[in-house]
Amino acid sequence: MKKSDIKHSWAEPYKIKMVELLKMTTKQQRIKAIKEAGYNTFLLKSEDVYIDLLTDSGTNAMSDIQWAALMLGDEAYAGSKSYYKLEAAIQKYYGYKYIVPTHQGRAAENILSKILIKKGDVIPGNMYFTTTRLHQELAGGTFTDIIIDEAHDPYSDHPFKGNVDMAKLEKVVKKYGAKKIPYISIATNVNMAGGQPVSMANLKELRAYTKKLGIRIIHDMTRVAENAYFIQQREKGYAKKSIKDIVKEICSLTDGATMSAKKDALVNIGGFMATNEWDVFEEARNMVVVYEGLHTYGGLAGRDMEAIAVGIAESLDDNHQRARIGQVEYLGHKMMEYNVPIVQPIGGHGIFVDAKKFLPHLTQDQFPAQTLAAEVYIDSGVRTMERGIVSAGRKANGENYYPKLELVRFTMPRRVYTQAHMDVIAESVASVYERRNSIKGLKMVYEPKYLRFFQAKFEKL
Ligand SMILES: *Cc1c(COP(=O)(O)O)cnc(C)c1O
Numbered sequence: 001m002k003k004s005d006i007k008h009s010w011a012e013p014y015k016i017k018m019v020e021l022l023k024m025t026t027k028q029q030r031i032k033a034i035k036e037a038g039y040n041t042f043l044l045k046s047e048d049v050y051i052d053l054l055t056d057s058g059t060n061a062m063s064d065i066q067w068a069a070l071m072l073g074d075e076a077y078a079g080s081k082s083y084y085k086l087e088a089a090i091q092k093y094y095g096y097k098y099i100v101p102t103h104q105g106r107a108a109e110n111i112l113s114k115i116l117i118k119k120g121d122v123i124p125g126n127m128y129f130t131t132t133r134l135h136q137e138l139a140g141g142t143f144t145d146i147i148i149d150e151a152h153d154p155y156s157d158h159p160f161k162g163n164v165d166m167a168k169l170e171k172v173v174k175k176y177g178a179k180k181i182p183y184i185s186i187a188t189n190v191n192m193a194g195g196q197p198v199s200m201a202n203l204k205e206l207r208a209y210t211k212k213l214g215i216r217i218i219h220d221m222t223r224v225a226e227n228a229y230f231i232q233q234r235e236k237g238y239a240k241k242s243i244k245d246i247v248k249e250i251c252s253l254t255d256g257a258t259m260s261a262k263k264d265a266l267v268n269i270g271g272f273m274a275t276n277e278w279d280v281f282e283e284a285r286n287m288v289v290v291y292e293g294l295h296t297y298g299g300l301a302g303r304d305m306e307a308i309a310v311g312i313a314e315s316l317d318d319n320h321q322r323a324r325i326g327q328v329e330y331l332g333h334k335m336m337e338y339n340v341p342i343v344q345p346i347g348g349h350g351i352f353v354d355a356k357k358f359l360p361h362l363t364q365d366q367f368p369a370q371t372l373a374a375e376v377y378i379d380s381g382v383r384t385m386e387r388g389i390v391s392a393g394r395k396a397n398g399e400n401y402y403p404k405l406e407l408v409r410f411t412m413p414r415r416v417y418t419q420a421h422m423d424v425i426a427e428s429v430a431s432v433y434e435r436r437n438s439i440k441g442l443k444m445v446y447e448p449k450y451l452r453f454f455q456a457k458f459e460k461l
Pocket of ligand 1: 057263270
């Protein structure tokens with residue numbers, strides 16, 4: 001082998017100090033468990049799950065330094081030392097001026113939406129996120145999608161599928177006028193598009209355009225470090241820049257942010273709102289007392305704020321992101337070797353399997369993604385979630401939405417599983433793929449009114 005042929009693999013920049021023991025189940029036990037759960041992975045008991053890929057939200061493993069920081073938590077009701085540490089970390093690493101802690105991301109969205117949105121306003125965004133859009137609507141606004149078309153195509157290999165289509169935005173501005181647009185909602189590493197990044201060039205163009213019109217950019221920065229990693233890997237001029245510097249540059253192109261620290265920031269609970277505007281901060285500081293708690297804790301324990309402050313710094317380490325996203329890519333490539341159809345390019349926080357292509361003999365009314373998630377659980381105890389017709393729900397007139405994408409999401413918790421776990425997951429999906437033609441669909445037997453995917457129940461056809 002020539003020296004230049006040697007591949008340099010990603011590897012974890014940590015070692016394991018403590019382990020959490022898992023219950024190993026038999027196939028018979030899993031068949032019983034999923035049947036009792038109405039073939040809905042959300043209704044499984046977590047102790048019956050071997051590898052849990054339901055979500056990357058709050059499922060991260062904290063470092064020894066974060067656990068040590070918990071002991072430093074200052075639980076004072078007002079003026080907690082831990083609050084000032086969190087504030088300093090956000091100012092240092094993200095560059096925003098004023099911050100208000102909240103118990104998680106949606107609480108920050110609630111406060112910011114109530115402050116900035118008036119009835120009849122329009123909020124353009126690079127694809128919706130469930131809670132973000134709901135808070136915009138509850139505040140009297142209407143969300144409108146301005147992401148590039150490629151984001152809706154699972155097989156487009158566009159490197160920045162999170163980008164804003166400037167022509168779509170200009171059309172919205174022309175139609176409603178800049179006065180009706182309190183801000184543009186920009187998510188970095190777009191969750192609903194499969195963890196796809198926005199480019200720096202696109203953000204700069206957007207900044208120049210909105211500056212002229214006096215429109216804010218509000219940043220959903222839940223996965224900003226993962227987005228920065230993709231900019232470093234794919235965008236011209238950024239290969240030698242650190243993730244830390246790229247994150248700071250992204251934030252500098254925006255006016256404020258909401259954050260779910262349960263993702264990037266490597267903790268199990270927490271979030272915040274940030275702004276560069278004193279007036280907005282003043283109002284937020286007032287409002288947080290109503291919904292969350294005093295502005296120096298916002299629904300968080302002092303120890304949680306300590307852990308977030310440390311987690312933010314750890315999330316910006318180049319080696320951490322290389323291993324985090326390297327692991328997701330490893331799993332994706334392994335599935336592709338087995339010809340399993342997945343959304344491309346591989347995103348930052350998980351693998352999305354195309355259930356329509358996987359189970360082409362099922363109609364969408366037979367719930368292909370729900371079926372596949374249940375089959376993978378039965379095969380190996382790996383828990384995933386449906387992102388298709390069940391998640392999409394019904395329109396106001398009662399008809400089902402029939403979304404183009406019918407996906408099963410394999411979401412990766414940070415620093416939790418090993419490469420051997422990745423092999424088990426890919427092999428399990430491959431063995432379900434091998435017997436795909438014998439798999440029968442499902443029928444829905446219980447349907448809740450709101451967000452039905454959480455609690456719906458099914459039976460085998
Ligand atoms: C998770 C998430 C949120 C909401 O945050 P919570 O902490 O779950 O309330 C908002 N935006 C995006 C993109 C998310 O992934």
